[in-house]
Amino acid sequence: MENKEVLFDYVLRIADNALILGHRVSELCGHGPSLETDIGLTNIALDLVGHARVLLQYAADVEGKGRTDDDLAFLRDIREFKNVLLVEQPNGNFANTIARQFLFDTFNYHFFAALTNSKDENLVAIAKKSIKEVTYHYRYSAEWVIRLGDGTEESHEKMQSALNEIWDYAGEMFVADEVDKQMLAEGIGVDLNAIKALWEERVTAILKEATLDKPEDGWIQKGGKQGKHTEQMGFVLAEIQWMQRAYPGMEW
Amino acid sequence: MENTIENLEAKFQAKLDAEIKIEPKDWMPDKYRKTLVRQISQHAHSEIVGMLPEGNWITRAPSLRRKIGLLAKVQDEGGHGLYLYSAAETLGTSRDQMFEDLNSGKAKYSSIFNYPTLTWADIGAVGWLVDGAAIMNQVMLTRASYGPYARAMVRICKEESFHQRQGYEITMALAQGSPEQKEMAQDALNRWWWPSLMMFGPSDAESTHSAQSMAWKIKRKSNDELRQSFVDATVPQAEFLGLTLPDKDLKWNEERGHYDYGAIDWDEFWQVVKGGGPCNKDRLKVRNKAYNEGAWVREAAMAHAEKRAERKKNN
Numbered sequence: 001m002e003n004k005e006v007l008f009d010y011v012l013r014i015a016d017n018a019l020i021l022g023h024r025v026s027e028l029c030g031h032g033p034s035l036e037t038d039i040g041l042t043n044i045a046l047d048l049v050g051h052a053r054v055l056l057q058y059a060a061d062v063e064g065k066g067r068t069d070d071d072l073a074f075l076r077d078i079r080e081f082k083n084v085l086l087v088e089q090p091n092g093n094f095a096n097t098i099a100r101q102f103l104f105d106t107f108n109y110h111f112f113a114a115l116t117n118s119k120d121e122n123l124v125a126i127a128k129k130s131i132k133e134v135t136y137h138y139r140y141s142a143e144w145v146i147r148l149g150d151g152t153e154e155s156h157e158k159m160q161s162a163l164n165e166i167w168d169y170a171g172e173m174f175v176a177d178e179v180d181k182q183m184l185a186e187g188i189g190v191d192l193n194a195i196k197a198l199w200e201e202r203v204t205a206i207l208k209e210a211t212l213d214k215p216e217d218g219w220i221q222k223g224g225k226q227g228k229h230t231e232q233m234g235f236v237l238a239e240i241q242w243m244q245r246a247y248p249g250m251e252w
Numbered sequence: 253m254e255n256t257i258e259n260l261e262a263k264f265q266a267k268l269d270a271e272i273k274i275e276p277k278d279w280m281p282d283k284y285r286k287t288l289v290r291q292i293s294q295h296a297h298s299e300i301v302g303m304l305p306e307g308n309w310i311t312r313a314p315s316l317r318r319k320i321g322l323l324a325k326v327q328d329e330g331g332h333g334l335y336l337y338s339a340a341e342t343l344g345t346s347r348d349q350m351f352e353d354l355n356s357g358k359a360k361y362s363s364i365f366n367y368p369t370l371t372w373a374d375i376g377a378v379g380w381l382v383d384g385a386a387i388m389n390q391v392m393l394t395r396a397s398y399g400p401y402a403r404a405m406v407r408i409c410k411e412e413s414f415h416q417r418q419g420y421e422i423t424m425a426l427a428q429g430s431p432e433q434k435e436m437a438q439d440a441l442n443r444w445w446w447p448s449l450m451m452f453g454p455s456d457a458e459s460t461h462s463a464q465s466m467a468w469k470i471k472r473k474s475n476d477e478l479r480q481s482f483v484d485a486t487v488p489q490a491e492f493l494g495l496t497l498p499d500k501d502l503k504w505n506e507e508r509g510h511y512d513y514g515a516i517d518w519d520e521f522w523q524v525v526k527g528g529g530p531c532n533k534d535r536l537k538v539r540n541k542a543y544n545e546g547a548w549v550r551e552a553a554m555a556h557a558e559k560r561a562e563r564k565k566n567n
Contacts, residue, residue, distance in 0.1 A: 029323070031538065032546065033542065034546060034550055035334055039327055039331060042326060042327040053316040070316055147553050152548070240311065243312055250429055250433060252315045252318055252426075
């Protein structure tokens with residue numbers, strides 16, 4: 001692949017993580033366990049879709065084929081989406097939502113922090129602009145892991161099984177493929193091994209405080225970064241893309 | 253002066269007369285307190301039930317810009333709910349009590365949210381008309397005699413007028429778009445116009461709470477006055493868009509200096525108020541589900557906060 005194509009793919013991965021997780025969280029709007037969590041989660045969804053938008057605008061620029069952020073969000077098919085499988089997993093109960101969010105936010109925080117040192121000025125600008133919000137997410141979901149883990153017997157049990165269920169999807173965030181390696185070599189991308197160490201440290205500390213057990217590492221479910229998704233993803237796209245597919249080529 | 257009921261009532265009335273706000277710790281007649289709890293909690297419930305028909309389109313919004321705008325709007329509604337529940341709590345009720353009254357169907361919320369949002373154009377119509385109607389009422393309430401309510405309204409009004417502009421802009425994009433889009437906008441207007449007029453409540457002659465609320469300066473304008481202001485403001489907006497308001501009797505009355513409009517179907521209004529609207533059952537089902545399924549989360553947060561406080565005490 002040419003450099004430009006690799007960069008395009010790399011930016012899409014970051015953008016799609018934000019878009020798809022933002023979509024999942026936005027499904028909960030108005031259905032949260034309390035008004036405060038409803039507002040908090042909607043705010044997180046809003047931030048993530050906002051990040052997705054600027055990243056997709058940048059991806060469209062990099063690609064240079066005249067596509068827009070909306071074209072990339074609404075008119076790509078499943079195999080062209082490059083988000084990790086973790087973020088497309090369904091919301092489940094509140095513990096499932098928080099487990100997915102915590103594992104991702106912890107990664108995303110360290111990822112964005114590292115991205116501020118990229119040689120790509122655009123990525124640096126986006127990372128610097130988003131880091132405040134990403135830091136807020138990182139704190140918010142960790143606090144909820146602690147509350148649920150160290151809350152009641154019921155919440156502890158639910159939080160533990162949510163972590164156990166989702167754990168196999170966490171590993172993919174740290175598996176570097178050719179795109180990751182090339183971007184790292186060029187000083188644009190982030191060193192996923194370094195992020196993994198920081199992630200492990202934080203996750204271990206939070207789970208300890210939450211009196212939860214860290215699940216055993218088993219299979220790593222992966223493929224999202226290469227566009228090989230779970231069956232969930234088709235329905236996610238059907239919903240996100242419905243209007244643009246039903247009414248092509250219109251301004252909204 | 254002794255604190256006899258007569259004296260307290262006189263003091264209360266003197267404050268109302270002098271346009272001094274009534275504050276939570278002030279003495280107030282029981283009925284004033286009850287009226288406020290009913291009205292403020294009803295208003296708060298409308299905000300959070302209102303999140304549902306609009307939230308319905310977040311995941312399907314047609315562009316990223318619209319998705320972001322809608323998410324921000326619905327988040328604001330949640331925030332408004334929060335200020336209003338807090339204002340109601342200053343009158344001695346609790347959030348749990350208010351939620352239980354909502355979930356059991358005892359407390360009401362604005363009937364407009366019992367209509368479904370069927371197409372994207374409905375999101376435009378809701379912002380333009382429903383928020384537009386709400387603002388008429390809310391601007392008046394920034395001058396309500398109860399301090400915490402009036403102050404909550406000041407904040408809410410700023411955000412609502414932004415929402416209304418956003419709704420109008422969504423509708424404008426459709427009205428200036430393809431024939432299909434224009435038809436979608438007209439269809440939404442046809443469905444939302446009359447329910448929006450009903451939002452102001454029964455006409456003055458039929459309204460049970462109005463006279464007392466005006467005497468207490470909670471309300472400053474009658475339902476019919478507010479409705480008229482809304483019609484007068486909206487007709488030119490619809491004309492500008494090239495859309496037609498679905499009322500053949502709508503016409504400018506030179507003598508009155510207002511638009512005349514056709515008869516409102518009050519049977520439909522009462523049917524929806526009493527639970528027979530298209531979405532009443534769904535809305536309550538969703539609220540009950542969120543509340544009941546969220547109980548373990550709220551309990552966990554309480555238990556954790558207690559554990560934390562306990563540990564702090566022992567350290």
